[in-house]
Amino acid sequence: VIGVNSAIRSAGGTDEGQAGSVGLGFAIPVNQARWVAGELLAHGRVAHPVIGVALDSREDRNGALIGGDKDAVTPGGPADRAGLAPGDLVTAADDRPVTSTEDLIVRIRAHRPGDRLRLTYVREGKEHHATVTLEAAD
Incomplete structure (x- = not known):
């Protein structure tokens, strides 16, 4: 199987x-x-991994856009601790290109809470890297 x-x-x-x-x-x-x-x-239940962001799937970009409002990144969550911010465009996960919001969700869900995921993102035209430790969704 x-x-x-x-x-x-x-x-x-x-x-x-x-x-x-x-x-x-x-x-x-x-x-x-x-x-x-x-x-x-x-x-008796499954804890799905999350990075603590709200993604903006309305944008047609080559990547996954973190929403632009201040609530798009959960305070104290994995993405916040790793330095990601509203408006960042995630372009790769573990050095593999991320092509859409759905693609990033699939990459995250392929892991377990506690796993580490290296993200590449673009902020104000410059590429950055961050490692997030996935948490269980509430």
């Missing part, structure tokens, strides 16, 4: 009333599924 199905793409109803799978499935890696199952058995 290399992955576990987590969702399928379904066709919406058509004029003929047909609906169903279009043959496109989405899966999570088996290591992540195994970890989730272990967490559920041991604790």
